[in-house]
Amino acid sequence: MDQKRFGILFTTIVLQCLITRNVMSNQERDWVGAKATVTEGDVACFSEYMDMWIHRARIDGLGLWLSGALRIQVNLASLDQLNLQLSACGFSLHKDPDKNFIFRVSYTGCFVQQQHGFHVLALNLVKRINRFGGRPHSFIMTCPVVSVVPSRERVQCNPEFIQVIRQVPHDNWNNELQWSLSLSDHLVVAVEDASLIQMNIVINGPDIVAQGRRSDILSPVEVLDEEAEFLALKLVSGQYAYSMEAVCPNVTTFMAEETVLHIFKRRMGLTKRGGFDSERLTVRDVSVNQTNNFTVHETGEFVSLVIPTTQILQTKACADSKQLLQSFYRVDVVLTFKETNHKMHWTMENTLPCTVPQHSLATLILNHQEWFTHCQLQQ
DSSP states (O other), rough: OOOOHHHHHHHHHHHHHHHHHHHHHHHIIIIEEEOOOOOOOOOOEOOOOEEEEOOOOHHHHHHHHHHHHHHOOOOOHHHHHHHHGGGGTTTEEEEOOOOOEEEEETTSSTEEEETTTTTEEEEEEEEEEETEEEEEEEEOOOOOOOOOOOOOEEOOOEESEEEEEOOOOOOOTTTOOOOOOOOOEEEEEGGGGGGGEEEEEEETTTEEEEEEHHHHHHHEEETEEEEEEOOOOOEEETTTEOOOEEEOOOSSSSSSSEEEEEEEEEOOSOOTTOOOOOOOOOOEEEESSSOSEEEEEOOOSEEEEEEEEEGGEEEEEOOOTTTTEEEEEEEEEEEETTTSSEEEEEEEEEEEEEEEEEHHHHHHHHHHOOOHHHHHHHH
């Protein structure tokens, strides 16, 4: 290649890199950097709760309202302790980055009423003017009642790939949303650009399907001394986030006496993008369709099920070779958490690598031993 042609090619590559970087930078600013303007009393509606933004100057008024309505001592200096008290009523209080407050109310929380297809909570807050008094101000928190909340997740794992299937979510007004993908909470791309993060996204009727190679998109995770692989994927749109997170068991050619499955704890509908790290879910009840013989353990982030392998394991002929067998299992779980209003329907389908059948392996070993003995006798 002569020097002139090389120079043109080099210039073209540099320009393409600059253009791509600028496009991605602009997209990232659109998806991540854009900060919505909020004013006091603004209410954001999600699948299971509503949030209201409260200026720090009026937070004492909320404290007085909570103290009178719930008959508790309110200490705004210790939100962790306060939220333990508020959780019994489906309330929580959080600080935003500007030190203002987000008041979260569950649709099944205390004093929340249903009126004409809306969840409604009336608040009477006082803005302190001086130490002798303040000015009352009324706020109404209201959000449409959602008849159906997405509650299913189907996870399919094999030695090479992971596939996660969930229902396509809509907002509280049943509007379709324009989704982007968030991997590990920092890398954001449009759905149509999923290949940039080594993924394939397909919307198939009422379902959205996320697929990818395990080696490209899963990260190692340790839960209760068990190793697994985690997909840290969410759909994001404006203020909304929607979990596509899932765990695959490690790839192994043999099955232990017990199979351990890990389920990531989360609210299954639309949640606030960014969320609050302090929110924790606690298991209320678990049922497994395939067996009643299982034990449950939980950490802050995961529910772990321990099931006797013989209760769930099946085998089939390998697609590539009828002489090989492939073990697989399917487990259907229904979970409820104390802090959520809806059940979580979770399915795991795990397929193991193809292996030689045990009887064929035994025959192969026996034949090898007979051949070896025959050779020795001939010597």
